[in-house]
Amino acid sequence: MSPILTQFQRTRFAASSLAMAKGDSRNEVLASLAELIRVNMAKILKENQQDVARIATDHPMRDRLLLTQERLGALADSVISVMQLPDPAGQVLSKKTLPNGLELSKITVPLGVVGVIFESRPNVTIDVAALCIRSGNAVVLRGGSDAFHTNTILVQMIHRALEKHGFSTDLVYLMPTDRAHVTTLLTAVKFIDVIIPRGSEALIQRVRKESLVPTIETGAGVCHTYVAASAELSMAVNIVVNAKVSRPSVCNSLDTIVLHQSIAAEFLRLVAVPLQNYSVKIYADNVAFETLAQVSYPFLERATESDFGREFLDFACSIKVVRDLPEALAHITNYSSRHSEAIVSSDEIEAKFFLSTVDAAAVYWNASTRFTDGGEFGLGAEIGISTQKLHARGPFALEKLVTEKWIGIGQGQIR
Numbered sequence: 001m002s003p004i005l006t007q008f009q010r011t012r013f014a015a016s017s018l019a020m021a022k023g024d025s026r027n028e029v030l031a032s033l034a035e036l037i038r039v040n041m042a043k044i045l046k047e048n049q050q051d052v053a054r055i056a057t058d059h060p061m062r063d064r065l066l067l068t069q070e071r072l073g074a075l076a077d078s079v080i081s082v083m084q085l086p087d088p089a090g091q092v093l094s095k096k097t098l099p100n101g102l103e104l105s106k107i108t109v110p111l112g113v114v115g116v117i118f119e120s121r122p123n124v125t126i127d128v129a130a131l132c133i134r135s136g137n138a139v140v141l142r143g144g145s146d147a148f149h150t151n152t153i154l155v156q157m158i159h160r161a162l163e164k165h166g167f168s169t170d171l172v173y174l175m176p177t178d179r180a181h182v183t184t185l186l187t188a189v190k191f192i193d194v195i196i197p198r199g200s201e202a203l204i205q206r207v208r209k210e211s212l213v214p215t216i217e218t219g220a221g222v223c224h225t226y227v228a229a230s231a232e233l234s235m236a237v238n239i240v241v242n243a244k245v246s247r248p249s250v251c252n253s254l255d256t257i258v259l260h261q262s263i264a265a266e267f268l269r270l271v272a273v274p275l276q277n278y279s280v281k282i283y284a285d286n287v288a289f290e291t292l293a294q295v296s297y298p299f300l301e302r303a304t305e306s307d308f309g310r311e312f313l314d315f316a317c318s319i320k321v322v323r324d325l326p327e328a329l330a331h332i333t334n335y336s337s338r339h340s341e342a343i344v345s346s347d348e349i350e351a352k353f354f355l356s357t358v359d360a361a362a363v364y365w366n367a368s369t370r371f372t373d374g375g376e377f378g379l380g381a382e383i384g385i386s387t388q389k390l391h392a393r394g395p396f397a398l399e400k401l402v403t404e405k406w407i408g409i410g411q412g413q414i415r
Contacts, residue, residue, distance in 0.1 A: 004184050007173055008191035012113050014170040015138035019110045023087035026133050032161040034079040041072050047149040060314035063249040064120040065147055075126050082130045082380035088402045089136045103409040108402040110136035112193035115185050117142045119199035122150035127381040129158045129172050135401040138171045142185055145177040186211040198384040216392055218384025220311045221251030221339035223369045226328045227267055228345035229260040236344040237271045243368040245278040249313050251385055252340050252372040256318045258328045264321045265291045272297050280315045283307035287321040309335035329357055338387045340369040361387055361394040
């Protein structure tokens, strides 16, 4: 076998030791990892700067790659929060005795070996490792070359925490960044139980086409906010601005503002100032363009078809003005990635119709799409936001890193 497959085999072999370990033992590893992150912040930031220095200062991916003391502190806190969650493995889901006396029970068990392919964001290394260790899963990580130095030192911290408590470092394996090895991972059906891609649409499409291993997609986030005719406009402005500028490089940030025509002009005059303060570039349809041009909005272009259904990941968004709710729903249905969608409305019937009709992993009424996050949902951390419908949807976190197993106990029954 190739060296990569040999390592996969070792990870598969090590996985059983973690699956059989008590939850307290796994939590001891996580406690040590959180402490190592805090104690070694300076070293981690030094390695991170090597990666960040290679990215242009105006590149939208720079923010996703950047670590700070504050972000590392939050990362350590998220590890602790994962520790405090119930162990998802070993839960008895059902028990029954058949008429012949055979006792059946259905329990939760770890998935086994989880393969995660991700780009740019080194925090994923810690989040994924913490979630997998807590749930009793081994993990193979394939990060991007742009975060090589950061991912390497973070995995060193994970290995130190594992070794301290008597676990094999094979439980968490960081693959080389050579793209040729991705195919090896996607076809390693003997050693990998599930693949989770987290990154660009191009990455998702490659995994979807090439993977022989079952896949759980964490797709791109093309997120809309519909400001209805009955919306309280000051609230709508706050929600839209927060969803767009609080952290534009992440998947739950706003991409398209959909406006009811009756409030479009007034809303745009109100939102123009705060968006201009952040130099947000707006790709506006003809109606919105005329209003924004009248108030001399400086970062303005006419929208083309390609500006809808586009994940900007930057200080930019598109605007669509619609006649009514059905047209808003039709636009969202056509361009949504089924990640997160929101409505701002004072009409309860309208809002509840939106919530029940829109097909997305998370839908909001009078709230920002930025809440779609494992930590915000009280899940400790997340591997990603699943936009598909099988096994996991929405923040893919600890509770979904298990599968089911039937156990039968008999006294010699035969069929």
